[in-house]
Amino acid sequence: MSEAPFEAAWSALSYHGGNLGAARRLCPEAPEPWIDLSTGVNPHPYPLPAVPLESWARLPEVDHLAALESVAAHRYGAAPAQTIAAPGTQAIIQLLARLRPAARVGILGFSYSGHAHAWRAAGAGVATVEDIAELAAFDVAIIVNPNNPDGRLASPASLVALHQGIAARGGMVVVDEAFMDLDGRGQSLVPALPASSAIVLRSFGKTYGLAGLRLGFAIASPDLAGPLRTALGPWPVSGPAIAIGCGALADDAWLEETRLRLERDARRLDRLLVKCGFEMLGGAALFRLARHADAQALFAHLLRHGILTRPFAALPDRLRFGVPAGAESWRRLESALGRP
Amino acid sequence: MSEAPFEAAWSALSYHGGNLGAARRLCPEAPEPWIDLSTGVNPHPYPLPAVPLESWARLPEVDHLAALESVAAHRYGAAPAQTIAAPGTQAIIQLLARLRPAARVGILGFSYSGHAHAWRAAGAGVATVEDIAELAAFDVAIIVNPNNPDGRLASPASLVALHQGIAARGGMVVVDEAFMDLDGRGQSLVPALPASSAIVLRSFGKTYGLAGLRLGFAIASPDLAGPLRTALGPWPVSGPAIAIGCGALADDAWLEETRLRLERDARRLDRLLVKCGFEMLGGAALFRLARHADAQALFAHLLRHGILTRPFAALPDRLRFGVPAGAESWRRLESALGRP
Numbered sequence: 001m002s003e004a005p006f007e008a009a010w011s012a013l014s015y016h017g018g019n020l021g022a023a024r025r026l027c028p029e030a031p032e033p034w035i036d037l038s039t040g041v042n043p044h045p046y047p048l049p050a051v052p053l054e055s056w057a058r059l060p061e062v063d064h065l066a067a068l069e070s071v072a073a074h075r076y077g078a079a080p081a082q083t084i085a086a087p088g089t090q091a092i093i094q095l096l097a098r099l100r101p102a103a104r105v106g107i108l109g110f111s112y113s114g115h116a117h118a119w120r121a122a123g124a125g126v127a128t129v130e131d132i133a134e135l136a137a138f139d140v141a142i143i144v145n146p147n148n149p150d151g152r153l154a155s156p157a158s159l160v161a162l163h164q165g166i167a168a169r170g171g172m173v174v175v176d177e178a179f180m181d182l183d184g185r186g187q188s189l190v191p192a193l194p195a196s197s198a199i200v201l202r203s204f205g206k207t208y209g210l211a212g213l214r215l216g217f218a219i220a221s222p223d224l225a226g227p228l229r230t231a232l233g234p235w236p237v238s239g240p241a242i243a244i245g246c247g248a249l250a251d252d253a254w255l256e257e258t259r260l261r262l263e264r265d266a267r268r269l270d271r272l273l274v275k276c277g278f279e280m281l282g283g284a285a286l287f288r289l290a291r292h293a294d295a296q297a298l299f300a301h302l303l304r305h306g307i308l309t310r311p312f313a314a315l316p317d318r319l320r321f322g323v324p325a326g327a328e329s330w331r332r333l334e335s336a337l338g339r340p
Numbered sequence: 341m342s343e344a345p346f347e348a349a350w351s352a353l354s355y356h357g358g359n360l361g362a363a364r365r366l367c368p369e370a371p372e373p374w375i376d377l378s379t380g381v382n383p384h385p386y387p388l389p390a391v392p393l394e395s396w397a398r399l400p401e402v403d404h405l406a407a408l409e410s411v412a413a414h415r416y417g418a419a420p421a422q423t424i425a426a427p428g429t430q431a432i433i434q435l436l437a438r439l440r441p442a443a444r445v446g447i448l449g450f451s452y453s454g455h456a457h458a459w460r461a462a463g464a465g466v467a468t469v470e471d472i473a474e475l476a477a478f479d480v481a482i483i484v485n486p487n488n489p490d491g492r493l494a495s496p497a498s499l500v501a502l503h504q505g506i507a508a509r510g511g512m513v514v515v516d517e518a519f520m521d522l523d524g525r526g527q528s529l530v531p532a533l534p535a536s537s538a539i540v541l542r543s544f545g546k547t548y549g550l551a552g553l554r555l556g557f558a559i560a561s562p563d564l565a566g567p568l569r570t571a572l573g574p575w576p577v578s579g580p581a582i583a584i585g586c587g588a589l590a591d592d593a594w595l596e597e598t599r600l601r602l603e604r605d606a607r608r609l610d611r612l613l614v615k616c617g618f619e620m621l622g623g624a625a626l627f628r629l630a631r632h633a634d635a636q637a638l639f640a641h642l643l644r645h646g647i648l649t650r651p652f653a654a655l656p657d658r659l660r661f662g663v664p665a666g667a668e669s670w671r672r673l674e675s676a677l678g679r680p
Contacts (some may be wrong), residue, residue: 016574021403037396045397057385059551087427087554087578092572098438114574121570190373210637211399212579214427230461233434233452234356238427238578239552 010296013038014313015113018211023308025028030306033157036322037174038310040148040179040286043325044258045209046248046331055239065235068242068249069217075249076202077238078190084228085237089178089201090214095198095231097122100172100224106138110178110315112148127292134160136165144176146183149289149312149320151282153185156192159217167197172224175200181207182285184261196223204241207255208248208284215241262286265323273321278336288321295319300339306335350636353378354653355453357662358551363648367407370646376662378650380488380519380626383665384550386599388590395579405575408582409557409591415589416542417530423570425577425585429518429556429577435571436539437462440512440564446478450655453486476505479598481620484516486523488650489559489629489660491622493525496532508539512564517539520597521547522625538643544581546626547595555581596674602626605663608670612618613661616677624626628661635659638677644674 013023017038019210024034029206035189065085075084086092097118105119109128116126119140132154141162163173171297175189178199189200199220205211216235222227237245248254269288270280278290287310292298297315302309311319324330352362356379364374405425413423426432437458445459449468458464459480467478472494475481481502486493515529517540529540539560546550555577560568577585588594602625607651609628610620618630627650632638635657642649650660664670 016399018399019402021401039399041397041399045393048393048396053385054548054552056388056552057358057381059358059379059381059545061361062359087431088575090573090575091427094571095438098435098571118573124537205399210396211575212394212396214575214578231434232436233430233458235428235430235551235554238554238581241578255359 007325010311011313013308014311017310017320020308023303027303027306030304031332032306035188035307035324035332037333038196038308038320039211039322039323041211041322042182042209042258042286043323044261046244046251046254049244049247051240051243055243058239060237060239060242064239064242065237068237069246070210071143071249072202072217073219073248076217076219077188078193082193082222082225084218084220084225084232086216086218086232087237087241088205089099089176089203089213089218091232091236092201092216092218093176094119095228096174097124099227099231100140102139102172104138105140105142106135107142108132108135108144108154110312111144111200112152112178115144115176116176130146132162135162135316138166139169139171140167140174141171142174142176144178145187145189146179146284148179149283149287149310149318151284151289153183153187155187156189159189160192160194163198167194170197172197172199177201178203179284179286180204181255182262184259184263190219193219194221196221199224199228204225204245204249205213210244210248213244214238215245239273244282259285262323269321269323270333272337278319280291283320286323288323290321291318292315302336307333307334307336347556350639350651351653353648354651357650358637360648367643367646369614371645371672372646375664375672377673378648378663379551379662380624380659381546381627381662382522382549382598382602383663384601386584386591386594388456389584389587390630391580391583391639396461398579399577400575400577402550404579404582406566408577408585411589412542412557412584415561416557416559417528418533422533422559422562422565424558424560424572426556426558426572427577427581428545429516429543429558430539430559431515431554431572431576432556433458435568436514437464439458439567439571440480442479442511444478445480446475447482448475448484448494450470450490450652451484452518454515455482455516472502475502476507479509480504480505480513480514481511482514482516484518485527486519486624488519489623489627489650489658491629492576493523493527495527496529499529500534503534503538507534510537512537512539517541518546518626519544519626521595522602524599524603530559531561536561539564539568542590544585548551550584550588550634553576553584555585566571587647599625602663609663610663612674612677618659623660627661628663629658631658632660633657642676645672646652647673647676
């Protein structure tokens with residue numbers, strides 16, 4: 001791997017995690033199977049039930065979609081009328097930027113780049129701020145909570161206070177709780193959802209390890225819920241997503257076991273990375289953010305060992321590590337990082 | 341079934357096909373299983389392959405999406421760069437109305453209502469016209485080709501001529517070829533796709549009998565392809581849709597067999613309906629449009645026999661029949677329509 005392709009790959013792999021194709025092209029000699037630690041997706045998928053043929057064959061029925069939204073509403077502590085299913089929260093992020101055109105969008109950073117991309121594509125000016133108080137000056141305020149990649153958590157009270165000022169000026173607050181399910185601190189905005197101009201995003205795919213299914217939810221105040229449903233149109237999610245989602249979202253025992261398991265694994269990963277000279281900067285149950293003066297070289301070193309982590313073009317001394325799954329993945333990561 | 345609930349049901353079931361839940365509530369005493377002849381979905385689903393776990397678990401990779409679009413492009417006779425996958429063509433219909441806000445939208449009618457709903461929701465004024473020449477006066481012209489429900493077919497030459505006038509004024513032409521795959525007349529606009537301001541929609545779910553999968557494509561001129569991709573965002577379709585779509589779209593033999601089978605079944609259905617006093621008004625391989633002075637009563641009669649057809653609120657003397665699948669469905673339809 002020479003320097004020039006590495007620069008290109010660092011940039012390409014910094015955009016989104018999960019691009020094993022690009023990693024393979026860069027390091028065709030790396031051992032298979034690749035270990036993908038570049039995403040924030042649970043590596044322990046919810047056990048797939050048998051999906052009935054009619055879920056694949058028929059257009060999803062209105063009643064079945066409503067049943068899914070009802071189970072999700074119960075899971076998230078929301079009202080069913082405020083709970084809207086979509087083919088992934090990314091689809092909602094894309095639509096919001098078109099539904100509520102805004103001049104100035106503020107994002108509490110450093111954070112997931114998908115929000116900024118979608119709003120810029122829709123013509124908005126997007127700024128990243130460091131302090132939640134600075135968001136009060138924008139038309140749309142976006143907070144990823146807990147934050148990706150560092151796990152920073154804003155309290156519901158601080159979000160409600162921020163919302164009051166923005167809503168009074170006709171603005172909107174978007175809280176992306178993609179990683180809230182597995183966070184034990186109970187700080188979701190959903191129970192305190194403001195009556196207007198507020199929307200919370202919840203990811204099914206990340207928590208349940210089924211990102212390929214494309215399923216996510218918005219919990220939206222009534223002024224946003226109606227237009228969002230209308231903009232998504234009929235049949236927004238697939239039949240298999242409805243069948244699988246209805247079962248998984250009602251399975252409290254699996255979620256609790258998974259939370260404990262991932263907390264344990266996250267602590268184990270932190271210990272491993274600290275021993276290898278990383279400084280841990282935070283994270284959530286599904287990923288850990290680490291700093292190292294040689295982060296770029298370590299990223300390339302891990303690539304050669306068939307392990308893809310997540311670099312950040314703007315922060316070259318940081319890597320985000322997903323939590324490995326299974327003894328062999330742990331062994332290969334430990335071995336590649338130079339432990340016995 | 342009394343008169344008042346019937347009026348409500350006629351209206352509800354006129355909006356979209358496939359609402360077996362509403363049909364069951366209306367006729368709880370009807371025999372099971374219900375036979376759904378209310379949609380334009382192929383009742384013979386493409387045989388489902390085994391879907392690898394990673395298609396469910398991982399975020400779909402850029403390379404895999406590109407591979408699907410490449411297979412689809414070959415299938416439709418388009419360039420891969422112009423071929424855009426989406427979670428159903430309805431998702432594209434919804435987005436187009438937001439991407440290219442237009443004041444005056446003309447639809448060649450009587451036709452599928454989803455276009456008008458989406459454009460009205462986005463603030464456009466929508467008019468239905470009877471003659472393709474009248475479309476030249478609009479900012480956006482929409483033609484379902486072959487048309488649903490009557491099968492009316494516009495030639496590529498007539499669409500190109502229409503497009504020239506509209507594009508010169510900065511407008512756009514949308515050709516919804518949801519039912520073109522199974523039409524033997526070879527009148528797709530794709531080989532003659534104009535260089536700008538034109539978009540063709542192709543449905544995967546209807547042709548392959550997998551409407552629950554949510555997969556459809558746009559073949560768009562370059563000025564529309566880029567913005568549409570950007571608006572759909574990353575991971576627009578599911579991992580299972582990519583895995584299943586790649587196989588099905590490359591299977592020419594299955595498609596040809598299916599076309600012949602459905603043409604045969606459509607002729608059989610026409611004969612049956614004519615014998616029962618219907619006048620046949622047209623249709624496509626997946627549905628037949630029939631007129632009968634007692635259409636409302638026959639719709640209710642079939643409901644009581646557990647057979648759902650498609651009424652039209654604005655055209656109370658018409659019913660659309662999907663093609664039955666399997667000997668038992670044919671037997672029940674023939675029996676309900678009063679034949680031995």
